[in-house]
Amino acid sequence: MARTTMLTLTDISYTYPSTPEPLFEHVSASFQQGWTAVLGDNGLGKTTLLNIAIGMLPADTGSISPDPHRLTIATCPQDNMVRPKNLDDFATDWSPETMRVRNALHIGDDWPYRYETLSGGETKRLQVACAITARPDVLVLDEPTNHVDGETRKAIVEAMRQYQGIGIVISHDVALVDATCARCVIFERQHISGRNITVISTYDGGYTQAHEQMTSRLRGDEESIRAARQEVIRLRSAQAQRHQAMQSAYARKRNGWKIDRKDHSALDHHKWIEKQTDTASGVAYRQMNKRLERAQRTLDSLTVAAKRYDGDIWIDIRPSNRKELLHLTEGIIIFGSGRVTSSNDTARTPTQSILHADGHQWKVAHNPEMSGEKPRMPGVAIPKLSIGPQDHIGLTGANGLGKTTVINALLDSMPEDVPHLIIRQQTGEAALSQTMRRLAALQGKERSQVLAAFAQLNADPDKLLSNEAPSPGELRKLMLCLGILDRPQLIVMDEPTNHLDLESKVALARCLADYPGALLVVSHDEWFLDQVVG
Missing domain, CATH: 3.40.50.300 (P-loop containing nucleotide triphosphate hydrolases)
Known part of the structure; x- marks a missing residue:
C-alpha cells in the first residue's frame, strides 16, 4: 500500500463546549510529506487543530482527507513522563530502520527497561525513537526539545531527518524548525471588522524564511489598510462638499431668482437649468454614496495583525x-559548594567538566581528558571570569555539568x-x-x-x-x-x-x-x- 503523502483539513471550525466564542472558524491547512512546523501564540488552538487532524477530536464543521482513522498515526507528547505505548516492542526491535534511529538518538540498550530512572533528555529521546519506529503515516511531535540540552537537540534533529512520512512538529525552537521543516503553518490573530479572529497561513521554508514572508505580507496588509482608509476619508470629504453644494442650490431656489416675471423666455430657460441641475446633483450624490459604501466595505474586509506592543x-x-559586578578567579568550583579552589590544583585534579569562555558566549562541556573515567574531583574548572556593568553573557552546556554551580559561585561574588x-x-x-x-x-x-x-x-x-x-x-x-x-x-x-x-x-x-x-x-x-x- 502506497504511503499517504498529504493530509488536508478544509473549512474547520471548533468551539470549546464551555465557551461562547469559537476557538477558530473556517480554517484550512495541508500537511505534506516531510516536516511542517505549526507555530503561533499559546492558546490559539495549535494542539486542538492537530487533535482534530489525527481524529482525536471531532470538528464542529469541515472535513479531513484522508480519514485519519484509516491512517497509522504516532504522537510524541510534550510531557516526557508519558510512557510510550510501544516501548516494549521498541525494546526488542533490532531491525535496520530502528537501529538507525537508535544510533541517531544515542539510545542505550538498557533504556527501555529503566524508563523511570532516565533523565529528562533521555526520556525525550526514547519517546521520539518510539514514535518514529512505529512507522506511522503521520507523526506529530509536540515541543520535542523543551528542557533538553544542545546534544539532545542535535540528536532529535538527526532522527527527524530520517523520517519519511508526514511529519508535524509543534515547536517554539527556531533552530529545530529551520533545520528540519520545509514549511510553516502559522496561527495568527488578525483584526477584521472590529474584532480579532484566528487565521492560519502557510509559508514555505523554516521559521527564518517564513517570518520574512509573513513580515512582508503584514507590511503589504498595513499599506492596503492605509490606502483604503485614505480613500474613505477622501470620498467622505467629497461627499460633504457635494452635499453642501446641493444645500446651497436648494437655498437659492427657496429664495427665488431675480427674474422679471414678464420675461417668459428667461423664466423658461431658468426652469430648464434648475431641472437639469437638480437631476445631475441627485445622480452624482447617489453615485458618491455608492462609491463611499464600496470603499468602506473594502476597508472593513481587510485584515491587519492584531495589536502587538x-x-x-x-x-x-x-x-x-x-567596573565589575561579578568576578571569579581561575580554579575549580566544587559541585554543590560554590567554593573555588586555586588554579594550582586544577592541573593535578582533573574535573568532570570545563567552562570555556569565548567573549560573551560561555559553555560548560565534558572534560575530554576524562574519557569516561570517574573524575577525581566532582566540579567544573573555570578560567578567570568577569562580568562588567553592561556585559550580556550567555551560558550554555549539557545538563548536569555545572551551569547552576557556576551561577551560584558568581552570585556569591x-x-x-x-x-x-x-x-x-x-x-x-x-x-x-x-x-x-x-x-x-x-x-x-x-x-x-x-x-x-x-x-x-x-x-x-x-x-x-x-x-x-x-x-x-x-x-x-x-x-x-x-x-x-x-x-x-x-x-x-x-x-x-x-x-x-x-x-x-x-x-x-x-x-x-x-x-x-x-x-x-x-x-x-x-x-x-x-x-x-x-
Missing part, C-alpha cells in the same frame, strides 16, 4: 558605575549593594504567591508601567487581572516586569524561554537585548542567546 520597558534604568533580579528556572508556588501579592499591591503609575511592560512581552494584561493564574512562562514575564520597578543593574535568568511561545520568545529576546545593565542568561536555545548576547 513594541517599546522600551527599561525606563529610568542605568548601568552600574562599578556580587557586592551586597548591587540592585539585581534573579529569575530561576523553577519558580514554584511560593514565587507565584509572592509575585501576585506584589502586583495586587501596586497602584497608579507603577501598576500601569508593569502592565504595559507585560503587554510588550506578548502577554495579556486582561487575563492577568481576571484572577486567572499565569502559566509558568507568563509568571516569569511578570516577575521580570515587576523587577523593573527595582531598577536592577544585574539580571540573571535561568532558561527563560521554557514554556514560551515563539512570538513571546521573540519579544523577550528583543527586550533583553535592549537592557542597558549587566545580563547573565542560562539557556539551551542557541537562537535566543544569539539575539540577546550577540
Whole structure:
C-alpha cells in the first residue's frame, strides 16, 4: 500500500463546549510529506487543530482527507513522563530502520527497561525513537526539545531527518524548525471588522524564511489598510462638499431668482437649468454614496495583525558605575559548594567538566581528558571570569555539568549593594504567591508601567487581572516586569524561554537585548542567546 503523502483539513471550525466564542472558524491547512512546523501564540488552538487532524477530536464543521482513522498515526507528547505505548516492542526491535534511529538518538540498550530512572533528555529521546519506529503515516511531535540540552537537540534533529512520512512538529525552537521543516503553518490573530479572529497561513521554508514572508505580507496588509482608509476619508470629504453644494442650490431656489416675471423666455430657460441641475446633483450624490459604501466595505474586509506592543520597558534604568559586578578567579568550583579552589590544583585534579569562555558566549562541556573515567574531583574548572556593568553573557552546556554551580559561585561574588533580579528556572508556588501579592499591591503609575511592560512581552494584561493564574512562562514575564520597578543593574535568568511561545520568545529576546545593565542568561536555545548576547 502506497504511503499517504498529504493530509488536508478544509473549512474547520471548533468551539470549546464551555465557551461562547469559537476557538477558530473556517480554517484550512495541508500537511505534506516531510516536516511542517505549526507555530503561533499559546492558546490559539495549535494542539486542538492537530487533535482534530489525527481524529482525536471531532470538528464542529469541515472535513479531513484522508480519514485519519484509516491512517497509522504516532504522537510524541510534550510531557516526557508519558510512557510510550510501544516501548516494549521498541525494546526488542533490532531491525535496520530502528537501529538507525537508535544510533541517531544515542539510545542505550538498557533504556527501555529503566524508563523511570532516565533523565529528562533521555526520556525525550526514547519517546521520539518510539514514535518514529512505529512507522506511522503521520507523526506529530509536540515541543520535542523543551528542557533538553544542545546534544539532545542535535540528536532529535538527526532522527527527524530520517523520517519519511508526514511529519508535524509543534515547536517554539527556531533552530529545530529551520533545520528540519520545509514549511510553516502559522496561527495568527488578525483584526477584521472590529474584532480579532484566528487565521492560519502557510509559508514555505523554516521559521527564518517564513517570518520574512509573513513580515512582508503584514507590511503589504498595513499599506492596503492605509490606502483604503485614505480613500474613505477622501470620498467622505467629497461627499460633504457635494452635499453642501446641493444645500446651497436648494437655498437659492427657496429664495427665488431675480427674474422679471414678464420675461417668459428667461423664466423658461431658468426652469430648464434648475431641472437639469437638480437631476445631475441627485445622480452624482447617489453615485458618491455608492462609491463611499464600496470603499468602506473594502476597508472593513481587510485584515491587519492584531495589536502587538513594541517599546522600551527599561525606563529610568542605568548601568552600574562599578567596573565589575561579578568576578571569579581561575580554579575549580566544587559541585554543590560554590567554593573555588586555586588554579594550582586544577592541573593535578582533573574535573568532570570545563567552562570555556569565548567573549560573551560561555559553555560548560565534558572534560575530554576524562574519557569516561570517574573524575577525581566532582566540579567544573573555570578560567578567570568577569562580568562588567553592561556585559550580556550567555551560558550554555549539557545538563548536569555545572551551569547552576557556576551561577551560584558568581552570585556569591556580587557586592551586597548591587540592585539585581534573579529569575530561576523553577519558580514554584511560593514565587507565584509572592509575585501576585506584589502586583495586587501596586497602584497608579507603577501598576500601569508593569502592565504595559507585560503587554510588550506578548502577554495579556486582561487575563492577568481576571484572577486567572499565569502559566509558568507568563509568571516569569511578570516577575521580570515587576523587577523593573527595582531598577536592577544585574539580571540573571535561568532558561527563560521554557514554556514560551515563539512570538513571546521573540519579544523577550528583543527586550533583553535592549537592557542597558549587566545580563547573565542560562539557556539551551542557541537562537535566543544569539539575539540577546550577540
